[in-house]
Amino acid sequence: MADAKEILGLPKGVVHSVDKRPKPVKETPKKPDGVSREVYALTGGLPLVMPALDISNLKKRPPLDSDKISWQWLPFTSSARIDNLELYHWVKVVNGVRPTGDYAFAKYNKTVDVVQYTDEEYAKYLTDPNWTRHETDQLFDLCRQFDLRFIIIADRFTPSRSVEELKNRYYSAARAILLAKAPSPEEVSDHPLVKDHYNIIHEVERKRALATMLSQSRQQEREDAELLAEAKRITESRQNAKNVEETELPTTAPAAAPTNVEVEKSPAPAGSTSPSPIPQPQVPVSVPQTPSTAGISSVPSSPKLRAVLRTTILGQLMQASTSSSGARMGKRIDQTLQDLGVNVKPKVPTKLVCTEHLELRKDILAFLSLQKQVQWKESELSMLRENPYADFPPTPSTPKRSHRGDHERASMRALGGSDIDSFTGERIGKRDHKRKAPARFLDVPPSPPQGKRARKLKAPDS
Known part of the structure; x- marks a missing residue:
């Protein structure tokens, strides 16, 4: 203390006032009964949130001199056995009284009552x-x-x-x-x-x-899960389309019952008796605009296509699409559908299914046409690299004008298109002009000038 006063420059005899208030005495918590000293020291003296044992329910150990306990090697029999076998085990005997009764584990023996017959x-x-x-x-x-x-x-x-x-x-x-x-x-x-x-x-x-199921791999399990999810999505979309159709039917159907009836039937095969015609009311059918069918403009929505049989609408629309693309292209479209695993004709030919099927056929036709044009362009490019001065025939982007032009344009209108080719953007019958690449694009020196222009360009001294 003196050294500290000397460092601080304070006189050694001066006594400063010190706070003489009594210090608070910490109360040491008392160890609760029933808790050992080691456990209480590990808890840090903190009270337990929930006691593990109720002290009042603890059984006190009886005095050692009150009971005399011994273990004896005694025989026993079990009612679960039918041979009355006698075995031995150690038994706890209190005050010389041996336990009586059946074997403790005999109650767990359960037998099946098997039917008997003569x-x-x-x-x-x-x-x-x-x-x-x-x-x-x-x-x-x-x-x-x-x-x-x-x-x-x-x-x-x-x-x-x-x-x-x-x-x-x-x-x-x-x-x-x-x-x-x-x-x-x-x-x-x-x-x-x-x-x-x-x-x-x-x-x-x-x-x-x-x-x-147990022998499936992880990849097969993922494919099955994706398939179930896709099936669920298709089911929900069909249900939504059905709900939309049910809500739109009262607005599209006429108020009064129709009096005129049209009968449309599919042609019966040769040698078979055609069934009696089924009358269909003359009610226009509207296709609901669902998320999967929104934006389809080529669907035939003519008032002539009223309520018809499912077997007739598909034949009419497929005949119109085949006549516009040609029989050979139709076979290629059918082969492409088979390669993709799609039926050439829908199994359930409803109007909505037929519409989607025809849209798929139009997309395949566009793909095949573009593929053909790409092949021609690639062949021209390869020939141009070999011989830059060669002349090439025009790329067959569209068919030539023929007597079938009017019939094709009518078929395209029936499918919802126009007489403008929707795949190339050109009118049917328009020919491509032969064009030669200019010399400046072929990296070839231009030919010398001829005639009067050559005389004008000569030097005066010549």
Whole structure:
């Protein structure tokens, strides 16, 4: 203390006033009863949020001199055994009193009540050409021995049979015996063997499906999940389209019942009798604008296409599309559809499905036309690299004008298009002009001038 005063330059005899207030005394918490000193020290003296044990429920240890406990090697028998086997084990004896009663673990022995049958009952109810009497007796003995554990039974059964065959034979035989012994079928109607009939076909299919599912790889599981998600999306879109169609029908249908009726039917094949025509009311059908069909402008929405049979609208529209593209191109479109895994003709030819099918055909036609143009351009480019001065025929972007032009334009109008080719942007019948590349683009020196221009360009001294 003196050294500190000397450093600070304070006189050693001066005593400064010091706060003489009494310091607070910390109260040491008392250790609660029932908690050991080590546990209380580890908790830091903090009270427990929830006590693990209720102190009032703790049993006090009795004095050691009150009871005399000993362990003795004593015999015992179990009611679960039928051979009255006597075994030994250590038993706790208190004050010389031995415990009495059945073996403690005998209550866990559960047995299956296997149905019994006589020779007369077997001959009357259990005769089966696929099973002999010896095999049936062996099956019931094994079921009684192994408590219907058919995996073990199939392992020990001779000759070898599948688990499903053993189950089917046992449950069908037991069910037949129960129904035969009962006074009336109503008394055993609640029995599990009678209530739940064993179906061997369902069991085999279930195990096969389970084995297939467990043997799938991660990639197959992802593909299945994507397929289910796509199916769910398609179902929801169809339901939404159906709801929109139901809401629009009252606005498009006429108020009064129609009096005129049109009959349209598909042509019957040769040698077959055509069915009686089905009358269809003259009601215009509107296609709902769903997210999947929005923006389709080539759908035939003419008032002439009223309520028709499903077999007629597809034939009419496909005939119009084939006549515009040609028979050869139609075959290529059909082959492309087969390569993509799409049916050439829809299985459910509704108006909405036919519309989407025709749109797909138009897209394939555009793709094939563009592919053909690309091939021509590539061939021209390769020939130009080999011979820059060669002349090339025009690229067949559009067909030449012929007597079929009017018929093709009518077909395009029927499909919702115009007489302008929607794939190339040019009018049908327009020819390409032959053009030669200028010399400045071919990297070739220009030819010298001729005639009067050459004389004017000569030097004066020449």
